[in-house]
Amino acid sequence: MSIITRDTDTLTIAGAVERLMRDGMPFRFEAYDGSSAGPEDADITVRLRTERGLAYLMTAPGDLGFGRAFVAGDLEIEGVSLANPYDLMTLVQSRLRLKVPGPAELLQIVRSLGLSNLKPPPPPPEEHLPRWRRVVEGMRHSKARDAEAIHHHYDVSNRFYELVLGPSMTYTCAVFPTEDATLEQAQFEKYDLVCRKLGLGPGDRLLDVGCGWGGMVRHAAEHYGVKALGVTLSEQQAQWAQQAIKDQGLDHLAEVQFSDYRDVSESDFDAVSSIGLMEHIGVRNYPDYFAFLQGRLRVGGRMLNHCITRRDGSLSPKAGAFIDRYVFPDGELAPVGTIVSAMHDHGLEVRHVEDIREHYALTLQGWSQNLEEHWDEALGEVSLGIAKVWGLYMAGSRLAFERNEIGLHQVLGVKVGPDGDAHMPLRPTWGS
Structure with a gap:
């Protein structure tokens, strides 16, 4: 009562x-x-x-x-x-x-x-500007504004990310080959699955956009002999990735640049991977995004798009207020059908779609456990407020994946030649 x-x-x-x-x-x-x-x-x-x-x-x-x-x-x-x-x-x-x-x-x-409590207090320092204030910084998803949004979330502390993500330094959904697989085994399997879907082999050229700490380019170079270029808008990620490439002796094959993917001038890549970037580019920019990346591929080249998706098209693409202000400013999600249509409409024939939603719930569970185990050390890298944001958003996201409120889809497309040859096998060869 x-x-x-x-x-x-x-x-x-x-x-x-x-x-x-x-x-x-x-x-x-x-x-x-x-x-x-x-x-x-x-x-x-x-x-x-x-x-x-x-x-x-x-x-x-x-x-x-x-x-x-x-x-x-x-x-x-x-x-x-x-x-x-x-x-x-x-x-x-x-x-x-x-x-x-x-x-x-x-x-x-x-x-x-108390009516006096209807006056908003200043928000905590961890909060990003509201959407209407960001207009002053530039149009949504302009290069400058995207760089600021990425800086807000990713340029926190590489050591903090090491504590949360584990040795793989991979901040995207893993693929668990078995329910008892470790997070590291699952991240290895994710990268390997992407390599297999892209049909990579020695001497191939790979462009990985939104490459993070270079996990995909390092995996493709080390295990498939691929010459790989990664680009990221986070300067701290690029510095960490380049050092990891050097430490692994992969300098002759792999490179990560601090750059906007739209500034990549090279073309005729055998494959393009986009793992966790599309959430940041804005739904209205899908046509330009796929047209640009299709233009970087040779005929017969494949593109693998891996991103979080909305359950259905009746929901707003915009993130909720907490996620938008504290986690992913300007982030937007769309249903997988929107992604497939955009790929098809801009030069990429979709050959395979896979939903790995449950795997992201397991991935987030692993990250949450890492943060819990390394909490004291994490507080030496970031403020208590930022650490709380991470705990809250990862727990809430895990629940959203479990409840089918959001999903994670991998969509594989190919650049078909004028003669209709897709340069694809009759049946998938990449296994599970």
Whole structure:
């Protein structure tokens, strides 16, 4: 039951929050005014510590307000790991149901919580500019604005990424050959599967766009004898990748450049791989993206596009407010059908499509475990706020993949010659 003060027209914070719960409070809730609600023996306690946290929740209801209060330390969660709040996310998704109060009840709740809290406090320093403010920086997905968006997320600390991603330094969905495979085995299998789908062999030339820390170019060079060029908009990634290439003795075959993929002037590549880039380019730019990469291929060359996808086309391509402000500014997702159509319409015949959605849930589980195991060292590399962002977003993303809210598709296309020869085998040769 809600805790109500002697003035029956005024609710405590816990009472007001409980009023919004359609099926009751699924966890223990405690507020700085001394009020509480929810089961006393709950495994998880959510604690609102400050008035600023209340203002965050009131001025940005939903994931953004919660994220702000959590990242700033105004909202504490007891009973789950900061590095891996998966249990809380699962509980919220499965049991928390909000109701829409009528005008009179809503007014009572707002008055009880304080009209002064409808003034937004400054956001935490970890938050990126809102979309309307980014317009000042340039048109969405211009080269300058894309570079800033990539810098926001990827130029954090290479050591931090080593702790989270593990030795492979691979920040994309792995492919688990078996359920008990390690994360490193699964990342090896992902790169190898891409190489096999692209039909790579000694002497072939590969362009890997959005190459990250060079995992794909290093794998293709080392295991397939390929001459590989990778490009990334993250300067820290490029520096790390070039050192790794040198350490592995692959200088004669592999190279990673700090560059926009649109600035690649070379052509006649045997293959192009795009692993985790398309989420950053914008749906309206798909035609130019595929036309440009098709133009880098020789006739008979293959392209493998690997990216996160929307479940269906009825949903907005834009990321949610929390993800957009804290994780992937300007990120957009589309259904796989949109991707297939764009490839077909711009010179690439689609020959194979594969959904590996469940594999991304397993990948995120591994990254979350890594962050949890290396939490103290991670805090030596990034702020507590950034570490919290990572814990929250990876746990939430894992749940989204498990619940089929988003997917991960690999789409293989080929540049067919004027005679109709696709230079492809009659049946797939790459196995599982």
